[in-house]
Amino acid sequence: MKISVEISKYPLHQEYIPFIKDFIERLNQHPELKVMTNSMSTQVFGDYDVVMSVLQKNMKASFEAYGKIVFVCKFISGDLSV
Template sequence: MNISVELTLSPLQDQFEEPVIAFIKSLRASGLQVIENPLSTQVYGPYDELMNLIQTHLKEAFESFDNGLLFMKIVKTDRSDYEPHF
């Protein structure tokens, strides 16, 4: 089963860019399709592989700062080819 996941990592500190960049680079290195925009990062792939990837790399990201949060949306389909029709 393929899924689409939208992630927004928000370290609650002044120096927030470095942990976010490291997190996105770790997702890119997975070989899965990763699309970034200014507000979030979307990752597409098989459920088990993607959830294991998020679990591993999110733990590493959380260990790199004291306080933060992650917003995550999961869609039970691969929406990587979505184009608006308006």
């Protein structure tokens, strides 16, 4: 099953841009995912189990590395990238 996710990350820090860039760079290390970024959010497309596993791992890593962060996500079944 395919899934599309729109995700926005809001680190609760003054210097927030490096935290956001780090998260996006880690998502882009997975060639099995299609990752599209704009100034408002990042969209991730791929197999449901792969997308969820990658998001889980990287969201946890962000919490552990940077502390308080807000993630806002929308999950839609199907691949809306096409």
